[in-house]
Amino acid sequence: MTSRSLHVAVELDATADSLSPRALAETVARAETAGFTFVTFPDSPVPPRGGSRLEATTRAAYVSTLTDRLGLAPTANVTTAEPFHLAAQLASLDHASHGRAAWVVAADGSAETLATIGGSRLDPAALHRETADVVEVVRRLWDSWDDDAVVKDTATGRYLDPDKVHHVDFTGARFSVKGPLITPRPPQGRPVVVAADDLAEAARPDVVLVGGTGLDDVRTRAARARAAGAPLVFAELEVLLGGSAPDGPWPRGDRLRYTGSAAGLAELLGWLATGVDGVHLRPGVPGTGLPVLIDEVLPALRGEGLLLPPEPGATLRSSLGLRRPESLFA
């Protein structure tokens, strides 16, 4: 990474005012215009504080036909998913958005989460294996149709070339999947995989999200992620802008945290641009933090030539400078 510019992603929470379809559509349209590279949709099978949240892939799909350059990154948890459905859902989001889908991998092995599917808690070793297995089979399923599998050859009457649609024959620790996927290969080949650095070894993501207790720690962890083969590294950054107070407790996570003015945040991001490829912002107050980011912080970055906004019609991979992967079966 040589340029002093960066991709900015932002988390859209589903609570409070963004819960209505219209509010969701408007928020996402403004985020796209502002120049965010992608938006993330947090999710979990268990309720958030406050109780209400829509399922993330469904939310992302809803805005797919209303946008044309913004990456759409729903969170999906590996331990409660059918890997086959998950692969089809994310592939379908990629088709619906003409190549702008990503997947934020979540791996929750808690008893409460597993209970939603009638399962029980996973220990750390089992959780690691489950994460690796689900991400691996999802990738194989995305690859299970060659890009040119649909031939529409009227001479032979063949719609498909059967040699170009593959069984994946995957056997993991807790499940197996025969394949192929029901959905043709997505426009990006594979949607972009995003995961926190503690999941990176299992998930081998395209974008690693690093936390850290301070700027030096973020640099160290970014360097470590890069050394481990991460194509892109984003810093996680919780923000509370313009003297607003968090709406309730704001528990400290393993992430950078910024509290202060929009100008100060733009300055911090400029500094981060020398060490990471992008940042993933999490507004501490979803309803008010995002407008300040859109109205003040991103224009400031643009003014400095620091922002890498996506071009209309671009796939998320091309916005991020990631190559389109060859199929494992090609």
Add this chain to the structure above:
Amino acid sequence: MSARLHLGVFYPGVGPQFLWDDPSNAPHTEIDTAVAVARTLERGLFDAFFLGEGLRVRENRGRVHALDIAGRPDAITQLSALAAATSRIGLVATQNTTYNFPADLARRLASLDFLSGGRAGWNIVTTDNAWTGANFRRGGRFPHERRYERAEQFVEAALALWSGTAEVARHTDLVGLRATPTVPPSPQGRPVLFQAGDSDGGRELAAKYADVVFSANTAYDQALAYAEDLRARLARYGRPAGAVRILPGATVVLGDTPADAAERAEDVRRRQITPQRALAFLEQYWGRDLSDHDPHGPLPAVEPVEGELGPSRGTISIEDRTGKLDRIRRWRELAEAKKLSIHQLVLEVQPRQHGFVGTPGRVADEWAHYVRTRAADGFVISPHLLPATLDEIVDRLVPELQDRGVYRTGYEGTTLREHLGLT
């Protein structure tokens, strides 16, 4: 209350129904096609747009079936994308009770329902075989004969999750979950429940829970008998006869004259049953590779492989998988007597789906008769060409139905439940 006809479209995902080789035909897997189709349906004041489900790519003798269209989106994901691109049409996802987790599916359907402003439907199916199950965690785990028991417990759990904000817990040998709902109710309260199974178990499930049945009984006498059977079952569960809309599946071929329509229908059939598909059809029965045979030549002289039609998956209905040697013997006699080639024989013996063929006025008369005599409340149409089949229906058949007073002239409400006239 006056008779009112409801229309839906079953969007093709697989099968020979669909003429992919026609130059006018739009690519069915592309989102832009689906958006255009959904908007056409809104122009035609349809109630619903249906996506089917197939959880394993169809195979013929262990290889992917090459001749028919294939490729489907995940239904709820695709319909959520369509929700933002449309404003009235109902969005119905076919989803399995065997290969889904109840809390996850209930939450996804509720999210679609909320985002679409109350236009979601769930077409409940219970497909269950080890071949499909090989793609899933629970593959083949539930005994086939208990699939409706599982379906019933699954639906009960979903209804409980949609009825409030309290935790729902179920711990039986068929359904296990402990989950708290997170999605607020939509303007229609909860997704509309569709049911498509025609077995006794399927009819019971429909009578207990369904708001709509997507029936396979289309020909008038069968449709009427089915409707009467369902109404009797409804009464047994204390539900009024009008609690369920009955929508048989239908194909439609229109023409300027009866002869023109009949000719077009025959042309569609010949293009659906291509020489290559005819050969593939026989291969399934013969249980061997017949690719060295000419579909325009005589029936294979080689003997079929003994044993029933195990290796062919997803392309022949279960009831047609037994008694194959008798069937082949009859086909040979028929081909001999009438001097039929492989292609001609298959055109002759492939079962004909009950379709509506005629001038727009004639089909409208026929449909008006169905609804006035309560044999059906409408139809779910499977198109053979996108967008041509639907454009014709919207532009030519819908006005005839409106003239007869059996079809709306504008949407009265915004939710699927309102479109269907369900209380």
